[in-house]
Each structure stands twice: as structure tokens, then as C-alpha cells.
Amino acid sequence: MHTIVKGLLAGAAGSSALNIASYLDMVVRGRGASSTPERAVERLAEDVDVDIGHGEEAEHRKEGLGALLGYGTGLGAAICYGPLAERRPSWPVGVLALSAFAMAGSNAPLAALGLTDPRRWSASAWISDIVPHLAYGAVAYAAYERLR
Template sequence: MHTLVKGLIAGAAGTSALNIATYLDMVIRARAASSTPQQAVEKLSDLTDVGLGDGEQAENRKQALGSLLGYATGAGAALCYALLAAGRRPSWPVGVSALTALAMAGSNVPLTALGATDPREWPPSAWISDALPHLAYGITAYAAYELLRC
């Protein structure tokens, strides 16, 4: 199986784990979903002058596109890892840390650049609710990638 295919499969597995961890956190703490992805879509729409429709249509598209951006980030992080790890076998702490960092950077750097969030202003609870799902991503994507290498 090609390295890029393995990376995409690992990214899909990791993204599923991230979503499960996020939804469990929402259930446990009875918190609402983040609106940051929708804000990013709105800012991208404004920057590119691409209309999303009016009213409810626009809101629905923002929500869907925000979710799709999350899947793209998960796929992209694992693809980057797969290319960096090609021909190597990073230990699990190194691999999990790299995948977690790639996923966090892949989501937070663009969101910060767009002005949708500022991690410097996050309280500790926001860092935890961001870091733990990304760690679930890293663990799962690493395990999936390594299993596909066998």
C-alpha cells in the first residue's frame, strides 16, 4: 500500500477519534460545540468573495464546511507525518507527539491567522478541551499508520 494511502487512512482514523473525544467532552461537561470552524469559514468566504447563501442556508453551509475543514486538517496532518516518517519507524512517543502537534498546528495556526481564535487568550479549560482530542487523534493515527505498515 502506498505511503499516501496509509497516511489518508491513518488521518481518517485519527479524525474519528478526535471527533469522538470532542463529543464525549461535550456530553460530560454539557458544553456547546465550538463556533470557531464556522467563523473561519465565514472569514474565508469574505476573503475569497464566495457567497454561502442567505440566512439559514449560509449557516448550514458554514457548519458543514467547518466540519469538512476538520477532516481536511486530519488528513493533511497524517499525510505530512507519513511523508516525514517514510523509511523510518519513529517510536510511539515520538510518532504520537508529532501527529498530535501536526494536528493542533494544522487547526490552530490557520484559525489564529484568520482571526477566528487566539490561543494566547484561552483559559486552561480551553487548552485541555483542545489538547485531549488532538492527543486522541495522535494516538489513533499513529496506531493506524503503524498497523498499515505491517
Template structure:
């Protein structure tokens, strides 16, 4: 199977695991969804002078684009892993690499856009970020290795 296809499938599996872990966290702790994706879309639309519409239309498009950016990041991280890894990695190395790629792929652009600043996060915010990304790394690694 081609590296790109394996990366796409592994990224989809990892992103599903990340979203599931995030929603379980929201359920258990009764916390709201992160506003960071919405803020990023708003900042990007301002930077690119893109009109998302008015009122509910803009809010709905902003929500959808935020989610789609998350899927693109998850899939892109697994594709990058496949292209960069070349040979088989041990599970701790592979899981860590995928976790770091996914966290970096989301947090670096969000930080550069000014939508978040990880230096100011409390411990609970780090847990809310690390645990789902670790679930991503485990699922994406397992999916990728099962296709080798």
C-alpha cells in the first residue's frame, strides 16, 4: 500500500481517537468545547480578507472550518510520519513521533496566529491537550503499522 494512503487512513484513525478522547473529557469534566479553532478561523479569515457571511452563516462556517482544520492536521501529521519515518519504528518511538507531530501541527500555527499561548496554560489545559493527542498517536501508529 502506498505511503500516502497509509498516512491518510492512519490519520483518520488517529483523528477519530483524538476527537473521542476530547469528547469523553468534555463529558466527564462537563467542560465546554475549545474556542481556539473558532478563533483561528476568525483570525485566518481576517488575514485573508475572506468573508464568511453574516450571523448564523458565519458562525456555522467558522465552526465547520475549525473542525476541518483539525481533520487536516491529523491526516497531515500521519502522512508526514509515513513520509519521514521510512522504516518501521518501535511503538514508543512511533507513538511519541505521531503525538508530537499532531500537537505541533495544531499548536504551532494556533500560537503563531495568536489564538492561543501554551506558555499560559494551566495544568488542566495541558491535560486536555496532551491526552487526546496521545490517543491520536496510539491509534495512528497502530493503524499505520497494521497496514505495513
């Protein structure tokens, strides 16, 4: 199986795990969903001068596109991991690498857009970010290993 296909499959599995972990956190702590993905879509649409509509229609598009950006990040992180996967890293190395790729892929663009600053995050915010990304890394790693 081609490395990109493995990356897409592992990334999809990892993205599902990340979403499940995030939704469980929302249930347990009674917190709302982050609005950062929607704000990112809004900022990107402004920067490239694309009209995403107005009112409720625009809000729905931002929500959908924000979620798709997350899946794109998850797929891209696992594809980037592909060359490392060929070297068969150990479980902790592979999980941490995949988690780091996904965290960097999601947080670096948001920071570059000025929508977040991880240097100012609280411990709770870090935990809310790290735990789902570790779930992503663990499941994406397991998927890569199963695809061998």
C-alpha cells in the first residue's frame, strides 16, 4: 500500500480519535466547543477575499469549513509522518511524533493568524489541547502499524 494512502487512513482514524476525545472532554467538563476554527475560516476568507455568505448561512459554512480544516490537518500530519513510519519507530516515538505533527499543524497556523497564542494558555487549555492530540497520535500510530 502506498505511503500516502497509509497516511490518509491513519490520519482519518487519528482524527476520529481526536474528535471523540474532544467531545468527551466537553461532556465531562461541560464546556462549549472552541470557536477558533470558525474564526480561522473567517480570517482566511477575508485574506483571500472570498465571500462565504451572510448571517446564518455564513455561520454554518464557517462551522463546516472549520471542521474540514481539522480533518485536513489530521490527514496532513499522518502523511508527513509517512517517511518516519518507514523506519518503524517504537510506540512512544511514533505516538509523540504524530501528536507533535498534529499539534503543530493545528496551532502554528492559528498562531500565525493571530487567533491564539499558546504561550499564554492556561494549564487547562494545554490539557484540552494535548490530550486529544495524544489520542490522535496513539490511534494514528496503531493504524499505521495495522496497515503494514
